[in-house]
Amino acid sequence: MAQSKAKNTPGAKTPPEPSGSEPPPLSWAQTHLLDAHTLTADEVETVLAEARTFAEILNRPVKKVPLLRGKVIVNLFYENSTRTRTSFELAGKYLSADTINFSVDTSSVKKGETLIDTAQTLMAMGIDAVVIRHASPGVPYQLAQFFGHRVSVLNAGDGMHEHPTQSLLDLYSMRQRLESVEGRKVVIVGDILHSRVARSNIHLLNKLGADVHAVGPTTLLPADLDKLGCTVHHQIEPALQQADVVMCLRLQLERQQSGLIPSLGEYARLFGINRHRLMTYPKPNVLLMHPGPMNRGVEITSDVADDPAVSLILNQVTSGVAIRMALLHLLIGHRDMVKQPGLDVLGASGSPNDVLALAEAELQAGGAL
Numbered sequence: 001m002a003q004s005k006a007k008n009t010p011g012a013k014t015p016p017e018p019s020g021s022e023p024p025p026l027s028w029a030q031t032h033l034l035d036a037h038t039l040t041a042d043e044v045e046t047v048l049a050e051a052r053t054f055a056e057i058l059n060r061p062v063k064k065v066p067l068l069r070g071k072v073i074v075n076l077f078y079e080n081s082t083r084t085r086t087s088f089e090l091a092g093k094y095l096s097a098d099t100i101n102f103s104v105d106t107s108s109v110k111k112g113e114t115l116i117d118t119a120q121t122l123m124a125m126g127i128d129a130v131v132i133r134h135a136s137p138g139v140p141y142q143l144a145q146f147f148g149h150r151v152s153v154l155n156a157g158d159g160m161h162e163h164p165t166q167s168l169l170d171l172y173s174m175r176q177r178l179e180s181v182e183g184r185k186v187v188i189v190g191d192i193l194h195s196r197v198a199r200s201n202i203h204l205l206n207k208l209g210a211d212v213h214a215v216g217p218t219t220l221l222p223a224d225l226d227k228l229g230c231t232v233h234h235q236i237e238p239a240l241q242q243a244d245v246v247m248c249l250r251l252q253l254e255r256q257q258s259g260l261i262p263s264l265g266e267y268a269r270l271f272g273i274n275r276h277r278l279m280t281y282p283k284p285n286v287l288l289m290h291p292g293p294m295n296r297g298v299e300i301t302s303d304v305a306d307d308p309a310v311s312l313i314l315n316q317v318t319s320g321v322a323i324r325m326a327l328l329h330l331l332i333g334h335r336d337m338v339k340q341p342g343l344d345v346l347g348a349s350g351s352p353n354d355v356l357a358l359a360e361a362e363l364q365a366g367g368a369l
Helices: 041-058 085-092 114-125 139-148 164-178 198-206 237-240 264-271 275-280 313-339 353-366
Strands: 073-079 100-103 127-136 152-158 185-189 211-215 232-233 245-248 287-289
Touching: 041 085, 041 198, 073 085, 073 114, 085 100, 085 152, 085 211, 085 313, 100 353, 114 127, 114 139, 127 139, 127 313, 139 152, 152 164, 152 313, 164 245, 164 287, 164 313, 185 198, 185 237, 185 264, 185 287, 198 211, 211 237, 232 237, 237 275, 287 313
Parallel strands: 073 100, 073 127, 127 152, 185 211, 185 245, 211 232, 245 287
Antiparallel strands: none
16 A cells, blocks of 8 residues: 655746747756755756757767866765766766866875865865765765855765765656656655665656655665655555656665565565566556666566666666766856856856857867867
């Protein structure tokens, strides 16, 4: 039996494209990206519009544009990462920024240096942005409070709190197939209690009017999950009924050791997504997602994970670069605008077409810009 869904006011519909060649107006007033739940629907649309522009650039022979030339971006990861750190590094380099991967294991952090001491050191070196991943919730907020408008902070995951860039790229991937998520049933499956990805996705999807459902073992569901604005299930089949999107979450294997699930095999039997479940209960054109890394055969079987007809998993990875390029461009550009009133976020005219024009110039110059 599903619990009742908390009343939720959906976000505004996607605004229609204006007539003619002019792009839609962009809305952005942030220096930092700390979470998904404080983003407005207009700001989300701005990020997605920018990402579409950068996705077009990434399909060209020369992917680099000189939009952030001379800027310095530090990837400060206190936890392991493959997809997020690599895509942020590529995003910065494609924007012509100098990107530095800060190694915690070989830094003064191992000697007892505090986070703020590290931040002071980096700021003294003249950096422009920090991408931070940390096991403790709230660390990005602490850094943003310290830096103010001097350095942009992007949250790449803080404990069990949020992972806003993941939710943005997930939304972008959905919109590539669905155009709009308003009224669409999105089912999140798995360890929601410990998942920052789930929290950010629930916030963002509700903001844009999706019908969000969550299902998993009772021990892996927050007690107040329905208050976030999603319908809660404890059995997989009812949850999957008429789903448009099924998003699996990584089951952290230590949950078995802590007694929250009886065994991995039992979890796969009760909540694993396989072809039978995917083809029986959701809509015929259902989309399958997973933020990675996957535990194949546990939360998802390989035959559906690798099926391009239903799986968006590799699309999510591809979308991550374009989304993070858009965010770096918007955040650092806005901070410069705050420092220099009158300087447009996007450059000369504030149009995404300016980005394409720069890419064309780069291509014609053979990458010499």
